[in-house]
Amino acid sequence: MSYGKRRRTGYDPASIQEYTFPIENIPRLSARDPEVYRLIQASRPVVISDSGLINSALKWNLGYLQENLGDGSFHVYGSKDNRFKYYDEKRAKQCKSFPKPVKRYEVSFNDFLKMLMEKKNTRERIYLQQMLNESVGQEIVKDYVDFNWDWVGRIQNEQGWGPLSSNLLLIGLEGNITPVHYDEQENFFSQISGYKRCLLFSPDQFENLYPHPVAHPCDRQSQVDFSKPDFERFPKFRNARAMEAIVGPGDVLYIPMYWWHQVESLKSLSPIDHKLRDFSTTTSSGSSGDIPPVTVSVNFWYRAAPLPATVKFPISAQQRVSVMRNIEKLLASALGSADEVGKLLSTMVDGRYN
Numbered sequence: 001m002s003y004g005k006r007r008r009t010g011y012d013p014a015s016i017q018e019y020t021f022p023i024e025n026i027p028r029l030s031a032r033d034p035e036v037y038r039l040i041q042a043s044r045p046v047v048i049s050d051s052g053l054i055n056s057a058l059k060w061n062l063g064y065l066q067e068n069l070g071d072g073s074f075h076v077y078g079s080k081d082n083r084f085k086y087y088d089e090k091r092a093k094q095c096k097s098f099p100k101p102v103k104r105y106e107v108s109f110n111d112f113l114k115m116l117m118e119k120k121n122t123r124e125r126i127y128l129q130q131m132l133n134e135s136v137g138q139e140i141v142k143d144y145v146d147f148n149w150d151w152v153g154r155i156q157n158e159q160g161w162g163p164l165s166s167n168l169l170l171i172g173l174e175g176n177i178t179p180v181h182y183d184e185q186e187n188f189f190s191q192i193s194g195y196k197r198c199l200l201f202s203p204d205q206f207e208n209l210y211p212h213p214v215a216h217p218c219d220r221q222s223q224v225d226f227s228k229p230d231f232e233r234f235p236k237f238r239n240a241r242a243m244e245a246i247v248g249p250g251d252v253l254y255i256p257m258y259w260w261h262q263v264e265s266l267k268s269l270s271p272i273d274h275k276l277r278d279f280s281t282t283t284s285s286g287s288s289g290d291i292p293p294v295t296v297s298v299n300f301w302y303r304a305a306p307l308p309a310t311v312k313f314p315i316s317a318q319q320r321v322s323v324m325r326n327i328e329k330l331l332a333s334a335l336g337s338a339d340e341v342g343k344l345l346s347t348m349v350d351g352r353y354n
């Protein structure tokens with residue numbers, strides 16, 4: 001069930017997964033509308049349709065990227081299903097019993113293209129995510145310089161945000177899902193090609209989304225799998241309610257810090273012509289590979305504004321999450337291991353605070 005109008009153009013509605021929670025629409029406004037800046041000021045999500053932020057990148061098809069991305073190495077994640085659940089490598093090494101949800105490869109862009117062709121036939125799905133850095137070719141640098149930095153820089157200053165920490169280039173297969181999680185940075189999520197469905201949940205829904213413990217490799221990720229929610233373990237997930245934006249080329253979605261988001265690559269109705277230069281179309285398996293359709297996005301992560309000098313009460317949901325994180329970290333270090341944090345918190349709370 002979804003309230004209000006859902007954007008209907010460009011993607012195949014059959015590629016929209018049905019979930020158990022109600023969904024409202026995130027406002028989609030022009031950069032000329034003052035309401036955009038009121039929503040950003042209030043740390044509320046909004047889609048800006050004509051910011052021009054990444055117009056210079058709208059020509060980034062795979063052929064252009066192959067030509068100009070340079071010969072650096074790229075992080076490519078592989079998943080045996082369509083979910084790409086992030087995990088922290090260091091923490092994963094510490095807990096032996098942790099089954100790694102995704103595999104990580106370091107490959108050249110051409111190898112990534114080969115993987116795209118070969119993965120067409122295998123179960124494994126792949127997702128490239130690579131920080132845009134100085135290893136990229138001159139043309140990409142030019143396009144990057146031509147981003148609308150005046151527009152985004154003005155917001156960064158007006159909001160008192162910290163520095164831009166990174167821009168991640170994301171190239172995924174249609175059907176790829178980044179499961180619901182939150183990040184501790186402000187994000188201008190920009191869509192270059194293809195369509196992505198972004199489901200957002202406000203930070204005050206922490207108890208509905210049951211994040212893993214902070215010390216867990218999947219810190220900041222929800223334990224709930226939307227496609228098969230375990231209501232016995234996570235009963236409050238019944239109270240979750242989402243806001244949704246379907247972003248297409250040129251759209252920018254403001255994802256406020258601490259807001260939960262799940263991102264799903266939809267099936268595009270007009271597959272892109274990748275203009276792949278004389279790419280050997282016969283893969284090692286000999287099948288004449290045509291590249292499967294992909295989505296391309298780039299995000300802009302900004303460090304948070306410094307905390308205000310005086311705390312206003314009642315504290316915000318974001319501040320509540322930050323306090324809980326600090327308590328979990330403090331207890332894990334005070335007790336020497338994260339395993340006893342739960343027991344100690346129950347001892348503190350049971351019969352005393354509840």
Ligand SMILES: CC1(C)c2ccccc2-c2ccc(C[C@@H](CC(=O)O)C(=O)C(=O)O)cc21
Nearest residue numbers: 077084086127129170178183187189263299
């Ligand atoms: C799933 C993946 C590839 C991954 C694997 C391993 C480590 C990190 C990440 C990572 C980080 C960010 C994104 C982009 C976006 C979601 C989306 O567009 O899919 C998002 O969440 C954001 O911009 O905040 C995607 C990924």
Ligand SMILES: [Zn+2]
Nearest residue numbers: 181182183261
């Ligand atoms: Zn994220």
